[in-house]
Amino acid sequence: MLVAFSLAGCSGLPVLDGGGAAGDRIAGHWRLHLWIALVVLIGVVVFLLDAMRRRATGAAGVLRPDAASERRLTVGVSVAVGLTAVALLVLLVASVATGRSLGILGAETPAVTIEITGRQWWWDVTYWDPVPAHQMRTANEIHIPVGQTVLVKLASPDVIHSFWVPALNGKQDLIPSRKNTIAIKADRAGTFAGQCAEYCGLQHAHMRLLIVAEPPEAFQAWLQAQRQPATPPASALAQRGHDVFVGGSCVLCHAIVGTEAAARTGPDLTHLASRAMLAAGTLPNTPGHLAGWIVDPQSVKPGTRMPANSLGADDLQALLAYLGGLR
Amino acid sequence: MSVPARALEIAHEPVDRESLARIWGQPPGLVGWLTSANHKSVSIRYMITAFGFFALGGVLAAIMRLQLAWPDMHVVGPDLYNQIFTMHGSTMMFLFAVPIMEAVGTYIVPLMIGTRNVAFPRMNNFGYWIFLIGGLMVWVAFVLNIGPDAGWFAYVPLAGPGYSPGKRVDIWAQLITFTEIAALVAAVEIIVTTFKLRCPGMALHRMPLFVWAMLVTAFMVIFAMPAIMVASTMLAMDRLVDTHFFNPAEGGDPLLWQHLFWFFGHPEVYIIFIPATGFVSTIVSTFARRPIFGYTAMVLSLVATGFLGFGLWVHHMFATGLPQLGASFFTAASMMIAIPSGIQVFCWLATLRSGRLVMRAPLLYCCGFIAIFVAGGLTGVMQASVPFDRQVHDTYFVVAHFHYVLIGGAVFPLLGAILYWLPKFSGRMPSERLGRWSFAVLFVGFNLTFFPMHLLGLGGMPRRVYTYLPETGWATGNLLASIGAAILAIGFVIFLVNVVRTLTRGAPAGDNPWGASTLEWATTSPPPPYNFAYIPTVDDHDALWSATDRPVVTGLRDDVREILVSDAIDATPDHRQHLDGGSIWPFLTAVGAGIGIITAIFTPWGVTIGAILCAITLTGWFWPRGEPSGEARTSA
Amino acid sequence: MRALVAAATCLVLLAACEREQRRFAEVAPSAGRPDMVRLSPLTPGGAAPAASPRGPYGENAWAVSEGKRLFQAYNCNGCHANGGGGMGPPLMDAKWLYGSEPENVYATIVEGRPNGMPAFGGKIPDQQLWELVAYVRSMSGLLRADVRPSRDDHMQVMESEQARRPQPPTSATPPGAEPRR
Numbered sequence A: 001m002l003v004a005f006s007l008a009g010c011s012g013l014p015v016l017d018g019g020g021a022a023g024d025r026i027a028g029h030w031r032l033h034l035w036i037a038l039v040v041l042i043g044v045v046v047f048l049l050d051a052m053r054r055r056a057t058g059a060a061g062v063l064r065p066d067a068a069s070e071r072r073l074t075v076g077v078s079v080a081v082g083l084t085a086v087a088l089l090v091l092l093v094a095s096v097a098t099g100r101s102l103g104i105l106g107a108e109t110p111a112v113t114i115e116i117t118g119r120q121w122w123w124d125v126t127y128w129d130p131v132p133a134h135q136m137r138t139a140n141e142i143h144i145p146v147g148q149t150v151l152v153k154l155a156s157p158d159v160i161h162s163f164w165v166p167a168l169n170g171k172q173d174l175i176p177s178r179k180n181t182i183a184i185k186a187d188r189a190g191t192f193a194g195q196c197a198e199y200c201g202l203q204h205a206h207m208r209l210l211i212v213a214e215p216p217e218a219f220q221a222w223l224q225a226q227r228q229p230a231t232p233p234a235s236a237l238a239q240r241g242h243d244v245f246v247g248g249s250c251v252l253c254h255a256i257v258g259t260e261a262a263a264r265t266g267p268d269l270t271h272l273a274s275r276a277m278l279a280a281g282t283l284p285n286t287p288g289h290l291a292g293w294i295v296d297p298q299s300v301k302p303g304t305r306m307p308a309n310s311l312g313a314d315d316l317q318a319l320l321a322y323l324g325g326l327r
Numbered sequence B: 001m002s003v004p005a006r007a008l009e010i011a012h013e014p015v016d017r018e019s020l021a022r023i024w025g026q027p028p029g030l031v032g033w034l035t036s037a038n039h040k041s042v043s044i045r046y047m048i049t050a051f052g053f054f055a056l057g058g059v060l061a062a063i064m065r066l067q068l069a070w071p072d073m074h075v076v077g078p079d080l081y082n083q084i085f086t087m088h089g090s091t092m093m094f095l096f097a098v099p100i101m102e103a104v105g106t107y108i109v110p111l112m113i114g115t116r117n118v119a120f121p122r123m124n125n126f127g128y129w130i131f132l133i134g135g136l137m138v139w140v141a142f143v144l145n146i147g148p149d150a151g152w153f154a155y156v157p158l159a160g161p162g163y164s165p166g167k168r169v170d171i172w173a174q175l176i177t178f179t180e181i182a183a184l185v186a187a188v189e190i191i192v193t194t195f196k197l198r199c200p201g202m203a204l205h206r207m208p209l210f211v212w213a214m215l216v217t218a219f220m221v222i223f224a225m226p227a228i229m230v231a232s233t234m235l236a237m238d239r240l241v242d243t244h245f246f247n248p249a250e251g252g253d254p255l256l257w258q259h260l261f262w263f264f265g266h267p268e269v270y271i272i273f274i275p276a277t278g279f280v281s282t283i284v285s286t287f288a289r290r291p292i293f294g295y296t297a298m299v300l301s302l303v304a305t306g307f308l309g310f311g312l313w314v315h316h317m318f319a320t321g322l323p324q325l326g327a328s329f330f331t332a333a334s335m336m337i338a339i340p341s342g343i344q345v346f347c348w349l350a351t352l353r354s355g356r357l358v359m360r361a362p363l364l365y366c367c368g369f370i371a372i373f374v375a376g377g378l379t380g381v382m383q384a385s386v387p388f389d390r391q392v393h394d395t396y397f398v399v400a401h402f403h404y405v406l407i408g409g410a411v412f413p414l415l416g417a418i419l420y421w422l423p424k425f426s427g428r429m430p431s432e433r434l435g436r437w438s439f440a441v442l443f444v445g446f447n448l449t450f451f452p453m454h455l456l457g458l459g460g461m462p463r464r465v466y467t468y469l470p471e472t473g474w475a476t477g478n479l480l481a482s483i484g485a486a487i488l489a490i491g492f493v494i495f496l497v498n499v500v501r502t503l504t505r506g507a508p509a510g511d512n513p514w515g516a517s518t519l520e521w522a523t524t525s526p527p528p529p530y531n532f533a534y535i536p537t538v539d540d541h542d543a544l545w546s547a548t549d550r551p552v553v554t555g556l557r558d559d560v561r562e563i564l565v566s567d568a569i570d571a572t573p574d575h576r577q578h579l580d581g582g583s584i585w586p587f588l589t590a591v592g593a594g595i596g597i598i599t600a601i602f603t604p605w606g607v608t609i610g611a612i613l614c615a616i617t618l619t620g621w622f623w624p625r626g627e628p629s630g631e632a633r634t635s636a
Numbered sequence C: 001m002r003a004l005v006a007a008a009t010c011l012v013l014l015a016a017c018e019r020e021q022r023r024f025a026e027v028a029p030s031a032g033r034p035d036m037v038r039l040s041p042l043t044p045g046g047a048a049p050a051a052s053p054r055g056p057y058g059e060n061a062w063a064v065s066e067g068k069r070l071f072q073a074y075n076c077n078g079c080h081a082n083g084g085g086g087m088g089p090p091l092m093d094a095k096w097l098y099g100s101e102p103e104n105v106y107a108t109i110v111e112g113r114p115n116g117m118p119a120f121g122g123k124i125p126d127q128q129l130w131e132l133v134a135y136v137r138s139m140s141g142l143l144r145a146d147v148r149p150s151r152d153d154h155m156q157v158m159e160s161e162q163a164r165r166p167q168p169p170t171s172a173t174p175p176g177a178e179p180r181r
Helices: A001-007 A021-053 A067-104 A216-228 A234-246 A287-295 A311-325 B017-025 B029-035 B040-070 B078-112 B123-144 B167-194 B208-242 B254-286 B297-312 B322-337 B338-354 B361-384 B386-392 B396-426 B433-459 B475-505 B583-598 B605-622 C002-020 C063-073 C077-083 C100-109 C126-139
Strands: A112-119 A122-129 A138-140 A141-143 A150-155 A161-163 A171-174 A182-185 A190-195 A208-214 B562-566 B572-578
Touching: A021 B338, A021 B386, A067 A182, A067 B322, A067 B338, A067 B361, A067 B386, A067 C126, A112 A171, A112 A208, A112 B583, A112 B605, A138 A216, A138 B396, A141 A216, A150 A171, A171 B338, A171 B386, A171 B572, A190 B123, A208 B208, A208 B254, A208 B361, A216 C126, A234 A311, A234 B167, A234 C077, A287 A311, B040 B078, B040 B475, B078 B167, B078 B208, B078 B254, B078 B396, B123 B167, B123 B583, B167 B208, B208 B254, B208 B297, B254 B338, B254 B361, B254 B396, B297 B322, B297 B338, B322 B338, B322 B361, B322 B386, B338 B361, B361 B396, B386 B433, B396 B475, B433 B475, B562 C126, C002 C063, C063 C126, C100 C126
Parallel strands: A112 A150, A141 A208
Antiparallel strands: A112 A122, A122 A138, A150 A182, A161 A171, A161 A190, A190 A208, B562 B572
């Protein structure tokens, strides 16, 4: 058990193996906790086992402790309590210091500001820009530039959610009527998984998100691409898919910039094909999974707001062709 | 007017034990059940009911472990899973942990302080029926698919009117009403009993540590429970009559719920844990064959825990976006509470180390408790730190932590206490071998179940998820935990077999099989309905070890229910008091209140109906009937 | 007497079960669908089963609350303004221009009505349509109180559906269904 704990101290768990300075500091702070805890636990268990070993020696009957041995015990217990207090004081100072250093990290001028709205059960993401036309809306996949601070503004229109990307920082709740923010910064490129961490109803388990940290140039290129309206249908099949989309039920909830579809109830699909995952990090974004998701979402995420859509085979193929072209 | 103790201590006058047994006992059969005013039979019923709910909650846990054993399992869907984990938490907290502690308390405390009954025996019975009705209501609802599904903490707005249609959350809110009434009743019972009914000589500084623990717990109940009753009533009103306590658009606040809930929720943990420390102190002292080391420090630690327990609630809310200074205050308070707990642990260790250990199963449970509880306490200190808590809050790390402190910190001592007091309850000795086996299996199963959860939490697995994806890498840890859960279940079955075997064919126990020091062992096993033929007197907190041939109190009548009321501080005898006997009215009042509370789920008129029914039944309850025989209350 | 009590208990329990069901994926019953126009009284085989008097979701609190969510998501509020009416007629009163039965409401949503009610047929999946039907009927209290939605987390402009006094429909049959003279 102890061995497993110490192993945990150096393995690849996202909370401990951070992708950014904030995560690293928290992990470092925890290791201090861990070492102190291990010393205390081992000390107590060894003492306990030793006490249990020395059983029933001497006469039976009730022991009347003599004053000298009680004094020794008093000294022992007092020392132990004193050490406990000192250890707690050290941890308290370390905790406040870590909190302050995280606060300083979070107070850096952000290079990018993202507004995230948690909804049952997906993440509505808007990249903020002083020029309204440059604001960009996407869902469930967030790209950030490596080495730059990203300010995330959190809001919820329905229930309480919690934004958590363990490799980058602690969690922050999204509470209706409250404005919370959290700063994240990745120090290396990579894809980091995140997840809603506050119980939010039926599909709390499948409310995931991806953070893709990439070099600043790649990030800017991505942002530029995402700001563009959707790619027009390239083939007749895709054109028919477009017609199925705007003529069918999809258009009631989803938006595709550059078409008539402008509803904001569901995720924005303007660049759906550029994302790695579907359904808030539940399915890989492949045509097969997408087809299954469109036709029978309730078997993948029972209770999801996405209704089952009974489409004919050719309509479905056309729709897939169209959505697959939304790069 | 008080009378010096000596005046009542006359040489043993013969008392009529048959008459005592008749007036303090309960009538046979169903009537006795419904009307009982005997604290022991009510407590035994309470314990069996609470363990029944514990078993049901355990079955739910097993279903959850089955569902989570492997990614993408389909044992249950999200709708049922959410009901299951909500029911598991609510059952364990409200229908098992608090009631079982209070049930053991109402059984043992009167015996330990040397009196004949609890202070308000009818109210005691009323509390049991309210508890039973509440528990049955929520479980029947669960079977009918109206089980609450918003978590045992029922955060708004998810639990509010907009996102939890139907009556599921209302059932939960009223469950709170039921169980909190029961808890408050038991708390009042324990406080008045300990303060006013102690036998002569048992001044506050001679009270056994278990009595101290129950006293502190009862005070915590009285201060903590109103917060949750207010909160759950506000929630029910938001849902039923469209009030706006938690609606931010109309000036309400969803965070208000969290503050109220955790102002109760955190002390709740100590309400469960402090009685367990009482068990441990009692058992450790008995089997170390010496008085507990550091009695005064232990008492002060209990009281300090009771106070500090109310200053920590915000550490459940570190992720909600609080100002850093405020959060630091709660970090400091959360770490500070480790000091009184540490003092207790060190005192137990000192007692064990300096005593003459007799290694029996109850002591094994306590040793296991110390190891597990220290581990759980240390992860608790980790979470007091805001930065780290914001990583592991609402993850399986927290699940691991609170099962370490609740199963390790409360259930292990409880099982030890049940084995320890089983001879007193039943008059028969439990099997030592089965006791050791159940401990070993439970210890292994427990650690295998809950240790991997620490790693799952650090690996990013949040709580309250009904399944997870294969690519998360959580499969191994979950499979281990599920295997551990199966072993844990086997351990509980062995324990149950031991209890059943004890009751059916255990060896006769005798009055004091463990050679223990507290007064409950000074009477027969099981105790007679009147507990003691003569009220004992004491001159030490380890009464039976300090002196033989203590004088006893005589002069209490043996033909009416009479108890000795004493001073709250010094326990000098004050007067004799007539105590009410059995009555059907407490049961009828519980039924009336139950009808009102359940009707209030569907219509506000339930409050009116309940008030009318309670008014009628309480009138019956308190209708003056004159004194049962001749002499009225004799105040000396 | 005992049988009566037992039967009543069963009914209450069954009602409770239906109220609390969460059915995520199902094909709403086709029986009684109003888009099925019959021009002949003759049918092969037996007659189609009668439609449930309250619609498939008339006793299901979850579905009604989903209907309420969809009512906003699909911008029904734009014309009907939380049921109080605006560009479109109010839905929380006793007056039903095209009938108050679930089938009538369903037909109104699917087929559209003159003077502005769009036809949502083919746009809204069937299950959601019936959820909307149930919610629309709850607005004037045609459903049981324990099934109707309670207040939501917004500014309260009117009392919640659950708190409303039921408004029995004054004209229950659609105009077209009246016997011809």
